[in-house]
Amino acid sequence: MRPCLLILWISLVLTQVLAVSLSVNNSCNHTVLLFTQTSFGDIRNNIRLRAGDTQDMAITPDWVGAINVGTRCRKCSGKCMTGGPSWNGETPFSRAEFNWIPDSGKVFYDVSLIYGYNVGMEIRANTSTCHPFACTLPPGCPVPGPGGSCFSGCCSSPEACADGALPSSGGGCPQNAFAGPHSSFFFTNCPNAYAFPTNDGASGGQPANNVVSECDSTDVILTLCPETTSNIP
Ligand SMILES: *[C@@H]1O[C@H](CO)[C@@H](O)[C@H](O)[C@H]1NC(C)=O
Ligand SMILES: *[C@@H]1O[C@H](CO)[C@@H](O)[C@H](O)[C@H]1NC(C)=O
Ligand SMILES: *[C@@H]1O[C@H](CO)[C@@H](O)[C@H](O)[C@H]1NC(C)=O
Numbered sequence: 001m002r003p004c005l006l007i008l009w010i011s012l013v014l015t016q017v018l019a020v021s022l023s024v025n026n027s028c029n030h031t032v033l034l035f036t037q038t039s040f041g042d043i044r045n046n047i048r049l050r051a052g053d054t055q056d057m058a059i060t061p062d063w064v065g066a067i068n069v070g071t072r073c074r075k076c077s078g079k080c081m082t083g084g085p086s087w088n089g090e091t092p093f094s095r096a097e098f099n100w101i102p103d104s105g106k107v108f109y110d111v112s113l114i115y116g117y118n119v120g121m122e123i124r125a126n127t128s129t130c131h132p133f134a135c136t137l138p139p140g141c142p143v144p145g146p147g148g149s150c151f152s153g154c155c156s157s158p159e160a161c162a163d164g165a166l167p168s169s170g171g172g173c174p175q176n177a178f179a180g181p182h183s184s185f186f187f188t189n190c191p192n193a194y195a196f197p198t199n200d201g202a203s204g205g206q207p208a209n210n211v212v213s214e215c216d217s218t219d220v221i222l223t224l225c226p227e228t229t230s231n232i233p
Contacts, residue, residue, distance in 0.1 A: 020061040020100055020218040025054045028119055028225035033070035033080060035087060040064040041100075048073075049224075061218075062102040066112070068095050069119050069224060071147055082118035082149040089165030092116025092149040094135075096123055096222050107220060110212045111135050111193040113186045115165045118149040121193075122226035123213070130215035134230040135190035142182040153183035153195050166197070173197070178205055192230045 026032055026049040034047040034055070041063035049055050057067075070083030070093065078085050083093030095112040111121045111133050120136035141150035143157060151158055152165035154173035163169070166176045173180035179187070179196045186195035191209050198205025200212055210232055 019105075020059060020063075021220070022057045022059045022063070022098065023054055023221050024049060024057060024067065025221060025223045026051055026225070027223055027227075030071060032119065032224060033073040033084065035068045035070055035084060036065060037068065037087070038063065038065040059100070061100060064099045066095050066097045067222065068093050068115075069121075071118055071149075081147045082116075082145060086164065087115075088163075088167075089115035089152045089155075089161055090163070092145040092151050092161075093118050094121050096121055098220065100218060105216060105218055107215050107218050108212055109133070109215065109220060111190070113190065113193050113195055114152060114154070114197060116145060116150055116152040116155075116161075117141075117186070118145075118147070119224045120226055120228075122223040122228060122230075124221055124223075125213075125215045125217040126219040126221075127215065127217035130217055131192070131210070131213040131232050132230060133192040133211075133213055133232070134226050134228045135193040136225075136227055136229050137186075137189055140185070142185050150185075151182075152180070153186045154180035156181045177203060190229055192232055 041060040070080035072081035099108040122134035124132035143151040155161035183195040201208025
């Protein structure tokens with residue numbers, strides 16, 4: 001390749017690769033901790049985000065993972081009133097999941113309430129063709145947790161979540177896959193959020209809801225406490 005063509009080719013590749021962003025907007029009244037889990041790529045972790053602040057998570061274009069939200073977290077111990085330190089649902093937390101497909105201009109995202117709920121979430125992208133998924137639970141949580149949170153629908157009581165919402169020994173969600181004792185509260189009130197692992201219809205899970213957005217944009221905003229709920233069939 002001649003040098004100028006090579007430079008053109010590199011700049012095209014870079015342009016495509018760099019156009020990926022994930023920001024988190026904390027519209028809650030309180031500071032949150034953003035604890036991130038990664039399968040591929042890089043993202044910032046253990047971000048303290050004050051009420052009203054927005055943070056660019058500095059992801060790499062291939063990032064695949066999740067953001068878990070902790071509330072009332074102590075700086076020294078890392079313990080939170082909801083979410084953390086084990087991040088298995090022993091205390092409830094809401095979770096946003098993302099899968100950027102490198103070089104495709106595409107991202108898949110979802111809101112997961114499998115480990116419970118502590119703050120409302122909305123995920124939207126900068127394109128009208130992508131479904132904005134939002135969930136704000138109404139009052140009436142069947143198994144209330146601390147600080148206004150709600151234990152996973154897999155748990156019949158707080159004690160049943162003591163080893164997490166999906167313990168390796170198996171818990172209240174059959175085969176750690178299908179709807180549990182209180183999953184209906186979640187999938188009825190937030191039809192665009194995962195209430196249990198096969199809520200997308202995998203392995204015949206019922207109801208099979210619209211819980212994964214396939215999106216032709218790579219610029220995504222996660223808003224915490226949006227005060228809205230989507231119902232996109
Ligand atoms: C954060 O979200 C709120 C509520 O949706 C919105 O009014 C505000 O403009 C957003 N802030 C940023 C920086 O995007
Ligand atoms: C924020 O605080 C106001 C006033 O105290 C309250 O009405 C509102 O429900 C709170 N919002 C959230 C998301 O906690
Ligand atoms: C999407 O992003 C582009 C480029 O950054 C910007 O020009 C446009 O205003 C954005 N559109 C929306 C709906 O936010």
